[in-house]
Amino acid sequence: MRSIWRTLREDLGKPLARDIALVCLADGVVGLSYGAISVGGGLQVWVPVLLSLVVFAGASQFLFVGIVAAGGSPIAATIAGLLVNSRHVAFGLAVSDVIGGGWKKLPGSHLMTDENVAFALGQDDLRRKRAAYWVCGIGIFVCWNLGVFAGARLGSVITDTDVFGLDAAFPAVLLALVLPSLRDKATRTAALAGVVVALAATPLLPAGLPVLFALVGLVFYRVQQPVEQEVVR
């Protein structure tokens, strides 16, 4: 096991290893706030902790906890979480060679996150891709779960989380996550339309449903088409 670790480290090289370590650490801190916020929102400690171990997908965990803590139905929360995680199908197709065959597919798939997929795709040769994918995946899994567990214990000590502003930290974390995607104009238009629909629906619908209704915003999503053909005639 130690020699495997050393080979991986040699394959990675120092700068990449440092970048990966920083990402893992940052995820641990986000996990800490996720755990504290979930418990502060009224959920029992096991909910955020179990989600982190068996689902292990930050954005969908935030979405799930946000909907349930707001009084929404767990069914709506599950549907929303699965929709957010549908991007993993595309990730899996992109990194199937990197993960490797046989039994490695099982743990390798569970460790799939935005971060380690991005690190793997950023390398040139397969050895480095593999090393980056596995080291980053395992590192994030360990840091994220430790962070969530610590945060959930911490959150259960704090009784009134609003005093510490934790209710504002939750949407701020999500906002920081989606901001880069909003640079794309088509996505931004769809997201803004979805936000308007969700806010308008909030006074009328049970908690959790307004977020799902936001998908109506996709009506305004236009994939850019090449315009040359129209110019010719």
Added chain:
Amino acid sequence: MTNPGLLLVAVLILAVGTFSLRIAGPLLRTRFELPERAEKVMSAAAVVLLAALVATAALTAGHGAAGIARPAGVLVGGVLAWRNVPFVLVIVAAAATAAGLRLIGVP
């Protein structure tokens, strides 16, 4: 609060579903590629859902409005994130703004 049994089932369904989505790619190992358009719509759908959650979590509480302190904190965090300030500071600044405003009596 929500029924714990139902909550547990929901968590497990989300777990099994997420794992299925993740392993679909490696199982369909052949050089099959998702149509580009479908891929784009899927990632846009994820952003739409998350943006809607940001808006509702920041601006609403129950069926009404959330007051001033919370949206103000989220706004401060959002501006810092936009300026590429490290994640940790975004979280701390958002929470501190909301907590500070409440301390001086802003709802």
